[in-house]
Amino acid sequence: MLLVRDVLDKQLLDRQGHKMGKVDGVVLEYGSAGPPRVLYLEVGAVTLAHRLGARIGRWASRMAQRLAPVHHESYRIPWTRVRGVTLEVTVDEAVEETRVNVLEAWLRQHVVERIPGSRR
Amino acid sequence: MKRILEIALGIVTGIGGFLEAGSLATAVQAGADFRFELIWSIVLGAACLAFLVEMSGRLAAISKHTVADAVRERFGFPFYLVAISVMLLVSFLVLAAEIGGVGLALQLVSGVSYRWWAIPVALVAWLLLWRGTFGLIEKGVSVLGLVTLAFVVGALQLHPPLGDVARGAIPHLPSQDSAHYWFLAVSILGASISPYLFAFYAAGAVEDQWDVSHLRINRVTAGFGMGFGGIVAIGALVLSGLVFHPAGVKVESYEQMPVLLTTSLGSWGFPLFVASLGIACFGAAQEIALTSSYMLAQGLGWQWSENLPPAEDARFSLSYTVMIALATIPALAGVDILKLTNISMVFSAASLPIVVGPMLIIMNDKRYMRDYGNGWFSNTMVALITALAFVLALVSVPLLLKGG
Numbered sequence: 001m002l003l004v005r006d007v008l009d010k011q012l013l014d015r016q017g018h019k020m021g022k023v024d025g026v027v028l029e030y031g032s033a034g035p036p037r038v039l040y041l042e043v044g045a046v047t048l049a050h051r052l053g054a055r056i057g058r059w060a061s062r063m064a065q066r067l068a069p070v071h072h073e074s075y076r077i078p079w080t081r082v083r084g085v086t087l088e089v090t091v092d093e094a095v096e097e098t099r100v101n102v103l104e105a106w107l108r109q110h111v112v113e114r115i116p117g118s119r120r
Numbered sequence: 121m122k123r124i125l126e127i128a129l130g131i132v133t134g135i136g137g138f139l140e141a142g143s144l145a146t147a148v149q150a151g152a153d154f155r156f157e158l159i160w161s162i163v164l165g166a167a168c169l170a171f172l173v174e175m176s177g178r179l180a181a182i183s184k185h186t187v188a189d190a191v192r193e194r195f196g197f198p199f200y201l202v203a204i205s206v207m208l209l210v211s212f213l214v215l216a217a218e219i220g221g222v223g224l225a226l227q228l229v230s231g232v233s234y235r236w237w238a239i240p241v242a243l244v245a246w247l248l249l250w251r252g253t254f255g256l257i258e259k260g261v262s263v264l265g266l267v268t269l270a271f272v273v274g275a276l277q278l279h280p281p282l283g284d285v286a287r288g289a290i291p292h293l294p295s296q297d298s299a300h301y302w303f304l305a306v307s308i309l310g311a312s313i314s315p316y317l318f319a320f321y322a323a324g325a326v327e328d329q330w331d332v333s334h335l336r337i338n339r340v341t342a343g344f345g346m347g348f349g350g351i352v353a354i355g356a357l358v359l360s361g362l363v364f365h366p367a368g369v370k371v372e373s374y375e376q377m378p379v380l381l382t383t384s385l386g387s388w389g390f391p392l393f394v395a396s397l398g399i400a401c402f403g404a405a406q407e408i409a410l411t412s413s414y415m416l417a418q419g420l421g422w423q424w425s426e427n428l429p430p431a432e433d434a435r436f437s438l439s440y441t442v443m444i445a446l447a448t449i450p451a452l453a454g455v456d457i458l459k460l461t462n463i464s465m466v467f468s469a470a471s472l473p474i475v476v477g478p479m480l481i482i483m484n485d486k487r488y489m490r491d492y493g494n495g496w497f498s499n500t501m502v503a504l505i506t507a508l509a510f511v512l513a514l515v516s517v518p519l520l521l522k523g524g
Contacts, residue, residue: 009193011421022421108434117251120429
């Protein structure tokens with residue numbers, strides 16, 4: 001398996017098969033000896049911004065801090081929770097227990113559900 | 121029996137969904153200015169579209185992934201960001217032109233300016249997306265879109281010299297005004313090979329849960345559907361070549377166009393023209409708005425389906441909501457809709473390499489395509505289309521400035 005080819009940017013599915021974003025980043029640990037180890041997968045806009053360049057990344061981090069003082073870092077999924085890597089990456093999590101969908105939930109509650117017919 | 125019905129529906133989808141503001145406007149302008157000389161560009165455009173539609177449908181049936189998914193997954197976030205930005209900009213322009221087109225159809229009937237119709241049209245389009253399902257929108261658009269066959273009937277009524285029409289189908293150099301000729305050729309290609317069409321088609325294949333058993337119907341839909349769809353645009357071009365060209369009419373607005381059908385179909389001509397313009401643009405508007413949502417949701421990994429109630433895919437349904445709201449502004453502001461259409465077709469042509477280029481790699485990736493990847497023939501075609509796309513991208517904007 002190749003991290004960038006097979007994991008980065010792939011669709012993330014929770015254990016129920018619900019979509020929970022794409023793998024926006026992979027966090028590695030470089031030890032003094034031995035090969036680097038994969039620690040986490042990251043999901044979040046701040047991680048994406050860092051991939052576009054250091055300055056955009058720093059700016060996004062500051063914005064995120066202002067908008068969400070508590071949880072402004074990207075959500076991290078420990079590598080040990082990865083259950084399968086095919087065309088999708090399946091992880092042993094339940095999307096509703098994570099905060100990857102905070103924006104979705106906020107928009108649902110504050111915008112979509114205020115428009116008639118949102119539940120059909 | 122079920123299969124025959126599916127195939128028939130596939131062909132209907134192609135024919136009914138082919139014509140929209142861009143393909144109509146560019147075909148009519150080409151007919152008026154160059155008689156039948158530019159028919160080849162519709163033929164070429166429809167053929168390219170057929171191949172791309174077949175491939176994106178096959179990708180979806182085999183991998184359950186769309187082109188937008190694969191662009192993000194295979195080429196990474198930075199490339200996806202460029203692609204989605206370009207696509208959303210082009211979609212905004214085309215959507216604005218379509219909303220304007222529906223407004224103009226209503227203006228022709230009511231005498232009330234299209235500017236006043238922009239908001240009602242946008243609201244109805246949005247409401248159908250908000251309340252409707254994928255099947256309703258796809259089938260509604262394509263069945264009602266069959267009214268555009270009026271252009272083919274109209275053209276045949278005037279008994280066009282078929283030899284001249286056939287000669288027009290062979291690419292050749294212009295007899296005069298070459299900048300304008302190539303500008304129209306590029307606009308026609310841009311209008312025919314619309315990225316939103318095959319992005320919509322692929323998302324639809326996932327919505328309808330296609331699998332390997334759908335490959336045949338996919339081929340038929342792509343080949344016959346897009347092929348026959350092109351005939352509708354050719355009908356409009358031939359009509360214009362017969363009615364406008366001899367009279368030396370310069371096409372400067374949609375309001376001139378009903379005469380194409382009244383000349384050939386008498387009193388039925390006016391209502392048929394208005395219905396064709398209105399329905400074709402309205403259907404395209406819905407598909408484009410929905411496709412913007414699809415491309416965002418697929419690239420960013422959101423929950424998405426037009427079959428879910430909006431509350432269950434909030435970001436998806438708000439994306440098309442915002443898109444429609446923004447695209448209402450140009451018509452509301454009174455922008456010249458025909459000019460907007462022409463500009464949006466040129467930008468659509470210019471955006472093609474970003475979408476078509478990646479297909480060359482994705483369609484040969486075993487992880488997506490397993491044993492159903494492109495053969496040498498499809499690869500040759502997609503390579504040629506990519507080359508054509510790069511040429512179009514390079515020449516489109518200079519031609520817009522020089523010949524538009």
